[in-house]
Structure formats: structure tokens, C-alpha cells
Amino acid sequence: MVTVICNIIRSEGLGIAMGIITPFPQNRSIEEENARILREVGHFLAAHALRSTPGNYRLAFEQVANPNSPLAKAIEAATFNGVRLLQSEADRLLRETAGDEDDARRPVRPQTEELDLAFRQMEAFARTIEIVRLETEDYGRNLESGAAAIEEVGDVFAKASLLAITSEMLARTRLAETRLAEAEREASALREKLAAAEQDARTDVVTGLLNRRGFDMRWQALERENAAVSIGLCDVDRFKQVNDGHGHEVGDRVLRVIADTLRHFCGGHLVARFGGEEFVVVFEKVRAADAERCLEQARMELERRVLHDRDNGARIGIITFSAGIAEGRAGATPLISQADELLYRAKKKGRNRICRA
Known part of the structure; x- marks a missing residue:
């Protein structure tokens, strides 16, 4: 019986997809890690009410993916004790780190290319979210089947233990589905903001024509x-x-x-x-x-x-x-x-x- 439920967990493995279940972190795929980073970047921008710009994306990315970098440490100091990062402060941090050695070697893209890159990242994020959501649904169905099979077991103690494990996993799966739905909404809203920013970048504010x-x-x-x-x-x-x-x-x-x-x-x-x-x-x-x-x-x-x-x-x-x-x-x-x-x-x-x- 324990083997049955463990096989379900190993075969589906979705508990680690969004970092909700932690026993198997070594199995996290590149796609899942990218989804995590993009989700946390979005949360960072929302928490500090920062605009969706390439500079702000860089700030958030450094904070999430490179926490030991000079820029991330500067962000941490500026937001110590829950202080919100103002746009003016974010701009200052970007200016002060603009001369970093790594940045000096990085080619500068035109703003439109940055927007295109952001669009591609968000589309990849949305696809990843959809895949994980479908896997979560399959995982939940298999867990429910496993729970039904456990009901047929005669050993009351073993049945109670395995049912408790299954119930916990089902609860976490439902939480994962809720968070995935929220992430999908956030990705959709960000895509709309990026589309509006791209349109603004190409439109003349006086006449409404293309600039x-x-x-x-x-x-x-x-x-x-x-x-x-x-x-x-x-x-x-x-x-x-x-x-x-x-x-x-x-x-x-x-x-x-x-x-x-x-x-x-x-x-x-x-x-x-x-x-x-x-x-x-x-x-x-x-x-x-x-x-x-x-x-x-x-x-x-x-x-x-x-x-x-x-x-x-x-x-x-x-x-x-x-x-x-x-x-x-x-x-x-x-x-x-x-x-x-x-x-x-x-x-x-x-x-x-x-x-x-």
C-alpha cells in the first residue's frame, strides 16, 4: 500500500512543480525554475508598485536569481524592514550599478528589442504555467484514484495513515492549482501591460499616429x-x-x-x-x-x-x-x-x- 502511494508521488512528481512540496528539489526542471523566477519577479514588481520596464525587470531578476550580487544587496538594504522601493530609488540603484564589469561587457539592446524579449519570456512563462496546470490536474486525479484504492485495504491503522498522507497531498495539489490560476492571471495582465508599453513606444503622443x-x-x-x-x-x-x-x-x-x-x-x-x-x-x-x-x-x-x-x-x-x-x-x-x-x-x-x- 505504501508502495502504491509512493509510486503515484514519484510518477507524477508535480508536488515540486511550483515549489510547494519540497522533498525532491533535485528533480526541478529548467522550465520549472524559469517559471519560479518569472513568478517571483512579477511578485517583486507588484509588491513595490514598479512599472514593467527593462530596468525594473533587471532589478527584480537580480533580487530573485542573484541574491548575492552587489545590486541585489543594495536592493535588500533599500527595502530593509519592509520599506517599499520607490521608482526614483530603483532608478538610482540602476544608475549606480550601470558601470558594473558584467554590464560593461553586455551589449545594449534598443528598447523595442527589450520589449520583444520581455514578450517572449512572458509567452514562455504562460506556456509553462499551462503545462504545469494540466499536470496538476492529472496528479490530483491519480491521487484520488489512489485514495479510492486505499479504501479497499482492511488494515485500519495502515488505511488511516495512508489516507492522511493522501489528504495532505490532495490539499497541497489544490493549493498549487489555486496558485497556478493566480500566476496565469498575473502573466495575462503583464502581457497586456507590455503590449500597451510597446504601443506607447511606437505612438506619437500629439497626433496618435505612429512616431x-x-x-x-x-x-x-x-x-x-x-x-x-x-x-x-x-x-x-x-x-x-x-x-x-x-x-x-x-x-x-x-x-x-x-x-x-x-x-x-x-x-x-x-x-x-x-x-x-x-x-x-x-x-x-x-x-x-x-x-x-x-x-x-x-x-x-x-x-x-x-x-x-x-x-x-x-x-x-x-x-x-x-x-x-x-x-x-x-x-x-x-x-x-x-x-x-x-x-x-x-x-x-x-x-x-x-x-x-
């Missing part, structure tokens, strides 16, 4: 595909006068008007803020003449409108833009440079016009 970083990522994908495109670079005419005469807040509103106009007339195509008062529109599988018609509609719509400051009624005037359009393969020709040259030509010809190759 330069977001555009560059999309453009690099088009270059890899060697996609056939027409690209239009648009620059607001005399925009400095708007900022100087009415202030940057009004200037931001004007930029939003232009962004909305381009988005409306170039719907379905990639519209991004290229920088300052410059916008870029990428027309996939569209000839330059057709791209020009879309931009011309947007230019004419703006030209017919007289803008006013909504706060005081002051006349801003008519806002126009100039544009250059180039056509070709994204990966084969310097289309952005060509479009920029054509934009410069439109400016030289008097502004408020579109030039294409």
Missing part, C-alpha cells in the same frame, strides 16, 4: 519584403510662424488637424509623424500618380479651411503643406531620400504643392 520609431520598424519590414510602394513626405508650410505667433499648444492642435486630414484621405495606408512638422505616408502597391491624388485631396481640404484658435478666436489662417512622392521597391532604392528631394523641390517652387518623380 518615427514605429515608422522605422514598419519600413524595415517593407525593405525586407522588397515591397512595391509609393512614399510621400509632407512638410507643413511656415509652421514656425504658427508656433511663434500662437504658442506650441496651438501648434500641436494644428498638427492634429493635419494628421486627421491625412488619415482620412489616405485611409488604409501607413501614415506616421516623421518628425517635427513632417509627416510620411506609405502607399503599398500603389503607383505614384494614385498616391498623389490622395495627398492632393488632403492638401485641397486643408487649403479651403481657415483655422482659428478655439480659446480666444484668434485667426490662425490657412494651413498648407508641401509634399514629395517617390515610387519603387522599398529594399532596392533610397525612396525616402528621393521623396525628400522632391519635397525640397516643392518648397522651392512656392510651397503648397506636390512634386513626384
Whole structure:
């Protein structure tokens, strides 16, 4: 009878999956250890109300996985006696340890790569959690079968002992299932936060369009595909006068008007803020003449409108833009440079016009 229950425990072995049952720590797999680290990293960030950033992940990872490192010891000192680690303090610790020898040899990734890495880690974490959850369910079913088999044993003392062991294991299994469900919810919430952070990193806060970083990522994908495109670079005419005469807040509103106009007339195509008062529109599988018609509609719509400051009624005037359009393969020709040259030509010809190759 003891052999039966021991075989169940050895064959399933899930008691150690989440560190709840400790008799067999030597059997913990790499996946289980990774799940433990990621779970504790999440708990650390939540306990100190820290944002989900690469720097904060590094802090939490050092505290969980490298408790004897200088950074981990500094964290321990800063959080002694239950003190919450403030973001400003976390930033200070990161700055002070930025020159560590190990970090000096570690290549620095762009923020978007850090986000991609975090996404991959969270997806792996979620898969591990799901596997362990399924194993926990199987383990519980086998324990229940073992308990039913023990009921048939005649020895009252042996039956009581084994039933007590089985009941304890079942209770721990149920606890493991509860904690796994909680970990799954935490992983899902963290994925959502990472997705929001990634979107924020690629979005222009003034216009809601893709920013330069977001555009560059999309453009690099088009270059890899060697996609056939027409690209239009648009620059607001005399925009400095708007900022100087009415202030940057009004200037931001004007930029939003232009962004909305381009988005409306170039719907379905990639519209991004290229920088300052410059916008870029990428027309996939569209000839330059057709791209020009879309931009011309947007230019004419703006030209017919007289803008006013909504706060005081002051006349801003008519806002126009100039544009250059180039056509070709994204990966084969310097289309952005060509479009920029054509934009410069439109400016030289008097502004408020579109030039294409």
C-alpha cells in the first residue's frame, strides 16, 4: 500500500512543480525554475508598485536569481524592514550599478528589442504555467484514484495513515492549482501591460499616429519584403510662424488637424509623424500618380479651411503643406531620400504643392 502511494508521488512528481512540496528539489526542471523566477519577479514588481520596464525587470531578476550580487544587496538594504522601493530609488540603484564589469561587457539592446524579449519570456512563462496546470490536474486525479484504492485495504491503522498522507497531498495539489490560476492571471495582465508599453513606444503622443520609431520598424519590414510602394513626405508650410505667433499648444492642435486630414484621405495606408512638422505616408502597391491624388485631396481640404484658435478666436489662417512622392521597391532604392528631394523641390517652387518623380 505504501508502495502504491509512493509510486503515484514519484510518477507524477508535480508536488515540486511550483515549489510547494519540497522533498525532491533535485528533480526541478529548467522550465520549472524559469517559471519560479518569472513568478517571483512579477511578485517583486507588484509588491513595490514598479512599472514593467527593462530596468525594473533587471532589478527584480537580480533580487530573485542573484541574491548575492552587489545590486541585489543594495536592493535588500533599500527595502530593509519592509520599506517599499520607490521608482526614483530603483532608478538610482540602476544608475549606480550601470558601470558594473558584467554590464560593461553586455551589449545594449534598443528598447523595442527589450520589449520583444520581455514578450517572449512572458509567452514562455504562460506556456509553462499551462503545462504545469494540466499536470496538476492529472496528479490530483491519480491521487484520488489512489485514495479510492486505499479504501479497499482492511488494515485500519495502515488505511488511516495512508489516507492522511493522501489528504495532505490532495490539499497541497489544490493549493498549487489555486496558485497556478493566480500566476496565469498575473502573466495575462503583464502581457497586456507590455503590449500597451510597446504601443506607447511606437505612438506619437500629439497626433496618435505612429512616431518615427514605429515608422522605422514598419519600413524595415517593407525593405525586407522588397515591397512595391509609393512614399510621400509632407512638410507643413511656415509652421514656425504658427508656433511663434500662437504658442506650441496651438501648434500641436494644428498638427492634429493635419494628421486627421491625412488619415482620412489616405485611409488604409501607413501614415506616421516623421518628425517635427513632417509627416510620411506609405502607399503599398500603389503607383505614384494614385498616391498623389490622395495627398492632393488632403492638401485641397486643408487649403479651403481657415483655422482659428478655439480659446480666444484668434485667426490662425490657412494651413498648407508641401509634399514629395517617390515610387519603387522599398529594399532596392533610397525612396525616402528621393521623396525628400522632391519635397525640397516643392518648397522651392512656392510651397503648397506636390512634386513626384
